[in-house]
Every structure is written in C-alpha cells, then in structure tokens.
Amino acid sequence: MTGILDGRVAVVTGAGGGLGRAHALELARHGARVVVNDIGTSLGGEGTSAGPAAETVELIHAAGGEAVADGADVTDPAAVRRTIAAAVDTFGGLDILVNNAGFVRDRMLVNTGEDEWDAVVTVHLKGHYATMRYASEYWRAESKAGRQRAARIVNTTSGAGLQGSIGQAAYSAAKAGIATLTVVAAAEFGRYGITVNAIAPAARTRMTEGPFAARMAAPADGFDAMHPGNVSPVVAWLASVDAGDVTGRVIEVEGGCVCVEEGWRHGPRLDLGRRWHAAETGAKLRGLLAQAVAPEPVYGA
Template identity: 70%
Template sequence: MSGICTGRIAIVTGAGRGLGRAHALELARQGARVVVNDLGAELDGGGRSAGPAQEVVEEIRALGGEAVANGEDVADFDGARRLVRQAIDTFGGLDVLVANAGFLRDRMLVNTSEEEWDAVVRVHLKGHFATLRHAAEYWRAESKAGRARSARVIATTSGAGLQGSVGQAAYSAAKAGIAALTLVAAEELGRYGVTVNALAPSARTRMTETAFAEKMAASDTGFDAMTPENVSPVVAWLATEESADVTGRVIEVEGGRICLEDGWRHGPAAALDRRWDAAGVGAALRGLIDGSPAPEPVYGAK
C-alpha cells in the first residue's frame, strides 16, 4: 500500500474500536505499518479481550497492509516500554505515536470516588506520559547515534479538557493535562526531530454516543459528520514527514471542520511597582474582566 505515510512505522493506542480503529486503518491505507494497541476493555475500563485489536489487524491485512496486535496497558510503565519495543523489533523502528486510549467514569464532582478519579487520570494522562516517555527515549538515542528520525506524536485531548464539561471532572482534568503535556513535549523533543501535536476530536464513539446522543446521531443529509473516519485524515497528515514544521498545536476536528485552538494566552494586565493592597485587588481585577471576552461556556452548562 502507498500513500502519504509510505514507509512510516506507527503505534496507535486504543485502536480496537472508534477513533483509534479509524486512525489505524487510515494510516495503513496511507502506507504505514501499524502496531494496533488495545486492551479490549469495556467502556468503563473493565475487562480485557484480544479480539478488537486482532480484528483491526486483520482488516489492515485484508487491505494489503502490514500490522500487528498489542494488548499492553498503556498506563503501565513497563507495558508502555514493551509496546514501543514491539514496534522497533517487528518493523525496525518507530516514527509515529498516536496516543488515543481511554475510557470514561462520568460523575458529577460531588459523586466522584477516589477510585474513579484515579482510574480516569491514569489511563488518559499517565497513558500518554508512559508511551511518550519510552518513545522519546528511543528517538533521543537514535538522534545521538546520528540516526535522527523525523518522528511524530499525535496526542488526544478533548473539548472537555479545553472548555470543561459538566459531569466529567476527572476526564476534563486529564484531557487538560494532555494539552499541557503536548506543549512541553513539543519544546523538549524538537531538538531530536520530533513534533508533538494534540487533536481534540468530536466523533461518534462508545464514549460519546450516549453522553451526547443528539449531537452524535447519524445525519440523513448524505454527510455523516460524526463518524470517526472524518478525524483520521488529520492524523495521517500529521504523521507525515511533510508536517515537520507543525508542532505544539492543539487542533479541534469535527466532521469537515478543522479548528486551531488558541489556548491560554497572556491577556489584559494591571501592574503596580509595589505590593497590592487586598482591598484594591477587586476593582483592578473587575476592570480587567470587564474589558475582556467572557470565557467559552462549559459543555453542558445551562
């Protein structure tokens, strides 16, 4: 198979279903060799099955592509190392890491248990860190050995992490952390030829089809905006060598719409040449707020 990713070696986590599956298939169609990682877990993270990852591998092979399955837990530090090692040992290297794995334990903040919080932050935020950490170690070693790879990381954040989402405190916090991790990793890894960007996708998956049922419903207009396959072309382009000048970006993708997120920026300021008096802070801060745009509403806010 040939395309814009011909010769590239990619890992896609959480690739057994939904967005990850669509990404793995598109990368393969574009010529990449793919390690399809998935635990085969249920929506809440429980259970395991090798079936989903292997099914995607078979789909890729039926298309004429090359792929292998991987069942490691991406948030297990040693498991993430073994995942990266499998790509290197099987295909001879690693060029692309698409970090996508995750699940939901939605609760209002006052009802969220410690276990639910820890589980969600672990799979999303630690899962991104662990896989990125081991991939980065490999890319740094290759660079120091004079074999620098034009490597790419595509992380997965969310509108919940950028604007917030009612009933998703743990998920929103983890996804916000991923956006910040993207900025730091892009700066740190650029010297090794690695770019790091994040997508905030909106698509119909197990995680969204119930929580946002009305928005995720299939369209009868001929263009199904919410199908996961709409997001994957952006992943494929970011995985190419052509995208070498794009890094540290957060990109929202929904249907045929691509939006570059602006993120936190320094806004209006008030400064004194002395310590603020507590009683005077209110008037100064209100003046800054009054002259600034209101924050975008949190998803689900009334």
C-alpha cells in the same frame, strides 16, 4: 496501500475501535505499518479482550496493509516499553505514536469516588506520559547515534479538556493535562526531530454515545459529520514527514471543520509596581475582567 506514510512505522493506542481504529486504518491506507494497541476494555475500563485489536489488524490485512496486535496496558510503563521495543523489532523502527487510549466514568464531581478519579486520570494522562516517555527515549538514542528520524507524536485531548464538560470532571482534568503536556513535550523533544501535536476530536464513539447521543446521531442521508473516520486524515498528515514544521499545536476536528485552538494567552494586565492591597483588588480586577475575552461556556452548562 501507498501514500504519504510509505515506509513509516506507527503505534496507535486504543486502536481496537472508534477513533483509534479509524486512525490505524487511515495510517495503514497511506502506507504505514501499524502496531495496533488495545487491551479490549469496556467503556468504564473493566475487563480485557484481545478481540478488538485483532479485528483492526484483520481489517488492515484485508486492505493490503501490514499490522500486528499489541495488548499492553498503557498505564503500565514497563509494558509500554516492551511495545516500543516490539515495534522496532517487528518493523525495524518507529516513526509515529498516536495516543488515543482511554475510557470514561462520568460523574458529577461531588459524587466522584477516588477510585473513579484515579482510573480516568491514569488511563488518559499517565497513559500519554508512558508512551511518550519510551518512544522519545528511543528517538533520542537514534538522534544521538546520527540516525535522527522524522518522529511524530499525535495526542488526543478533547473539548472537555479545553472548555470543560459538566459531569466529566476527571476526564476534563486529564484531557486538559494532555493539552499542556503536548506543548511542553513539543518544546523539549524538538532537538531530537520529534514533533508533538494534539487533536481534540468530536466524533461518534462509545464515549459520546451516552452524554451527547442526540448530537452524535448518524444522519439518515448525506454527510455523516460525526463518523470517526473524519478525524483521521488530519492525524495521518500530522504523522507525515511533510508536517515537520508543525509542533506544539492543539487542533480540533469535527466533521469537515478543522480549528486551530489558541489556548491560554496573556490578556489584560495591570502592574501597580507594588504589592496589591485586598481592599483595592475588587475594583481593579473587575476592570481587567471587563477588558478580557469572556471564556467559552462549559459543555452542558
């Protein structure tokens, strides 16, 4: 296994299956040594199992690569800190963090329980925070010691976080937070040699088999546009030394299509040079809205 990631060390969260497994295999195929993180939970976040991470490690070993399994819960900062330390102790350093772990508990907002909201937001948003927090701490120390690494973080947002998705309010909110977190982290971490980008993948996984089953179905023949492995080459390149000039970007990947998202941008504006009056706001604001680009429709609307 040789390629654009020769000699680099990666931690991939949620790598026991789906997109995470595809990413781990692709990184290893290009020469990275991989810490395969997964607690083996269900689609809804219940239970744990060491099996999925071990299976990914076995696949990497069978292909001639190097990998170890890690069962840390990404929502537990202390456990995550040990994962970062384990990567350094096992492979001599850390260069790449791919954040992919997560689960869904789909529910209309009016029916969403507080426990369901907390569980989904915690695993996605806090899970990204915790890994980024302790990986960046390691890279900052390396930079200050004169050993700055070509560090790369690749986060996972979603079309649900960019356009919204009916029945996935908690998931959409968490994924939107990840997109903004990516932009902020990119601005803060650049001085330490760290780039931070996010992908918004569309692929066939446990999360999409339910709400988007028809769209995600594998074709009888021809190009399987929804195979999770289609997303991973973009992740591998973003994790490479060559990608050092790309940071703070959100990139959507679906099949053979790659799209650079443009995010929130300032649109039409009107400055009255004084306080606005409520009675005049309707007409003036409607004028601005008429000039603005219409938002893309929410998924499922």
